[in-house]
Amino acid sequence: MATDKKFYVTTPIYYVNDKPHLGHVYTTMVADVVARYHRLYGEQTFFLTGVDEHATKVSDKAAENNMSPKQWADQNAAAFKEVFAKLEMTNNDFVRTSSDLHKIKVTEYVTALMKSGDVYEGEYVGWYDAGQEEYVPETKAKEYEFKSPVNGKPLVKKTEKNYFFKLSAYRDELVSFFEKRDKAGKPFVMPQARKNEILNRIKEAQDVPISRTGSNGWGIPVPGDSEQTIYVWIDALFNYLTYMDSDERRPYWEAGPVHFMAKDILWFHAAIWPALLMALAKCDGYDWVFSENVGKNIVVYSHSYWISASGEKMSKSLGNFLDPAAIDNYVGEFGLDALRYFLAVRGPLGTTDSAFSPDLFADVYNSDLANTFGNSASRVTNMINKYFDGKCPEAAVKVETNINYSHTAEEILGKYIAAGNVLDLSNAADAALSLVRAVDGYIEETSPFKLAKDESKLPEVATILYNCIEALRIASVLLWPYIPDQSEVFWERIGCSEYATTLDNGVGELNKWCHWGQLQPGTDIQKGDALFPRYQTK
Numbered sequence: 001m002a003t004d005k006k007f008y009v010t011t012p013i014y015y016v017n018d019k020p021h022l023g024h025v026y027t028t029m030v031a032d033v034v035a036r037y038h039r040l041y042g043e044q045t046f047f048l049t050g051v052d053e054h055a056t057k058v059s060d061k062a063a064e065n066n067m068s069p070k071q072w073a074d075q076n077a078a079a080f081k082e083v084f085a086k087l088e089m090t091n092n093d094f095v096r097t098s099s100d101l102h103k104i105k106v107t108e109y110v111t112a113l114m115k116s117g118d119v120y121e122g123e124y125v126g127w128y129d130a131g132q133e134e135y136v137p138e139t140k141a142k143e144y145e146f147k148s149p150v151n152g153k154p155l156v157k158k159t160e161k162n163y164f165f166k167l168s169a170y171r172d173e174l175v176s177f178f179e180k181r182d183k184a185g186k187p188f189v190m191p192q193a194r195k196n197e198i199l200n201r202i203k204e205a206q207d208v209p210i211s212r213t214g215s216n217g218w219g220i221p222v223p224g225d226s227e228q229t230i231y232v233w234i235d236a237l238f239n240y241l242t243y244m245d246s247d248e249r250r251p252y253w254e255a256g257p258v259h260f261m262a263k264d265i266l267w268f269h270a271a272i273w274p275a276l277l278m279a280l281a282k283c284d285g286y287d288w289v290f291s292e293n294v295g296k297n298i299v300v301y302s303h304s305y306w307i308s309a310s311g312e313k314m315s316k317s318l319g320n321f322l323d324p325a326a327i328d329n330y331v332g333e334f335g336l337d338a339l340r341y342f343l344a345v346r347g348p349l350g351t352t353d354s355a356f357s358p359d360l361f362a363d364v365y366n367s368d369l370a371n372t373f374g375n376s377a378s379r380v381t382n383m384i385n386k387y388f389d390g391k392c393p394e395a396a397v398k399v400e401t402n403i404n405y406s407h408t409a410e411e412i413l414g415k416y417i418a419a420g421n422v423l424d425l426s427n428a429a430d431a432a433l434s435l436v437r438a439v440d441g442y443i444e445e446t447s448p449f450k451l452a453k454d455e456s457k458l459p460e461v462a463t464i465l466y467n468c469i470e471a472l473r474i475a476s477v478l479l480w481p482y483i484p485d486q487s488e489v490f491w492e493r494i495g496c497s498e499y500a501t502t503l504d505n506g507v508g509e510l511n512k513w514c515h516w517g518q519l520q521p522g523t524d525i526q527k528g529d530a531l532f533p534r535y536q537t538k
């Protein structure tokens with residue numbers, strides 16, 4: 001049943017200093033699979049991604065290319081939008097921090113924080129990492145030998161008049177927030193292994209500068225001080241809220257956002273962001289931004305990196321990333337579903353980095369998609385066409401077997417939901433595939449193609465093939481977030497295309513669709529081309 005429950009999922013907003021690459025596509029794809037999972041589950045889902053424009057590296061890059069920052073940002077924002085659309089991302093909106101909507105709201109929030117005293121004027125002296133647009137604490141700077149841990153360039157000592165956010169005042173509140181969430185069994189930071197590092201840093205957190213000078217007007221001005229602009233990170237974090245700050249969208253925010261990002265930017269999301277929300281919630285008219293429900297449900301999920309075969313992080317600055325053209329090649333060769341499946345299931349969602357290897361990609365494609373779902377679907381639809389004229393047979397007689405289908409399907413649905421709920425995309429997919437593997441095992445066990453040689457055994461063959469196609473129908477529903485295109489093709493072939501229409505309208509009906517026995521005997525079952533043709537290694 002479609003429910004009133006809402007779900008809100010985000011990706012980082014990406015810098016527009018350059019074109020998109022596999023790293024950006026990865027996080028967006030993961031969020032997209034999660035969004036689809038929740039839609040399938042029957043929840044009204046809002047999925048937000050977009051771009052972060054007010055960085056100095058954006059205006060620098062624009063100057064290098066003889067363009068205004070806005071022109072440069074327009075061009076690259078369009079490139080991100082285009083890549084995401086091509087990859088069939090189902091984001092409900094696309095953030096641009098240069099939009100009026102965003103700028104007006106950020107100005108309002110910062111004004112409120114200045115009024116409450118959580119943003120105040122002071123002077124800052126510190127070590128600045130220009131590439132990351134971030135100040136590095138003195139102890140860390142020493143540890144890094146005064147070089148950027150990311151690009152190795154020297155850190156610069158800077159003194160500037162600045163507006164600060166009183167992060168230090170939120171240390172205790174943050175620590176108890178983390179504890180409360182742990183106690184409730186729904187940790188705020190995922191995977192949990194990264195929590196302690198953040199907690200230790202929170203315990204010593206100093207106030208953070210939230211403004212800068214010299215940005216030549218590229219940025220959101222600090223309210224009441226035209227010399228300064230709001231630090232790009234504060235501007236950027238607020239995107240998650242600015243785009244949801246309307247009567248229509250607020251209920252999604254209030255469901256508690258699930259924020260995806262890589263480990264490089266966890267500190268901003270796991271410490272500064274909740275502290276900003278706590279501070280803003282204390283201002284007049286903003287208690288909703290950190291309501292009890294938001295506090296209970298907000299999650300920051302930081303995954304690891306895609307690395308190159310030689311072990312370095314894939315990044316623009318290292319020039320070792322898969323760019324849109326390379327991504328297109330994979331899609332051309334294997335199909336979009338294959339890319340989506342591989343990224344979601346074999347990506348660095350846990351605490352270890354993943355090397356992107358073309359051989360592994362082809363192996364996973366063959367083993368999980370071509371040889372499993374694809375092969376099973378064609379075997380079963382072929383037999384139904386051969387023995388039953390392409391009409392779904394009826395399970396009228398009992399067949400001796402070790403497998404209790406309806407029970408297996410129900411158990412698998414339970415595993416799928418449990419894994420999906422903790423954002424374990426690999427295990428959720430594996431649960432779905434285990435149903436396909438059960439079909440293969442059942443065919444081996446019962447040998448319908450042998451039984452069919454004896455006409456008197458056709459009622460048994462009918463039962464076997466009904467069970468097979470019904471299990472595959474359920475598997476295709478479970479696999480939809482990962483392989484939506486081919487699931488929908490399969491639905492058309494088995495007379496279930498209304499699932500796609502229902503999902504297009506926003507919310508699916510996972511539990512109903514996964515109920516055993518939905519497929520009506522007599523329904524036309526078409527065989528069609530292989531859903532995932534086997535890939536021959538060249």
Ligand code: MSP
Nearest residue numbers: 012013014015023027052236237261262305306314
């Ligand atoms: N603009 C900031 C984010 C502000 S969010 C309020 C930023 N942008 S970024 O363009 O550098 O994108 C960083 C994000 O891109 C990472 O957090 C991650 O989601 C994704 N990735 C970039 N490179 C990646 C890999 N090599 N591997 C995995 N994810 C990668 O930081």
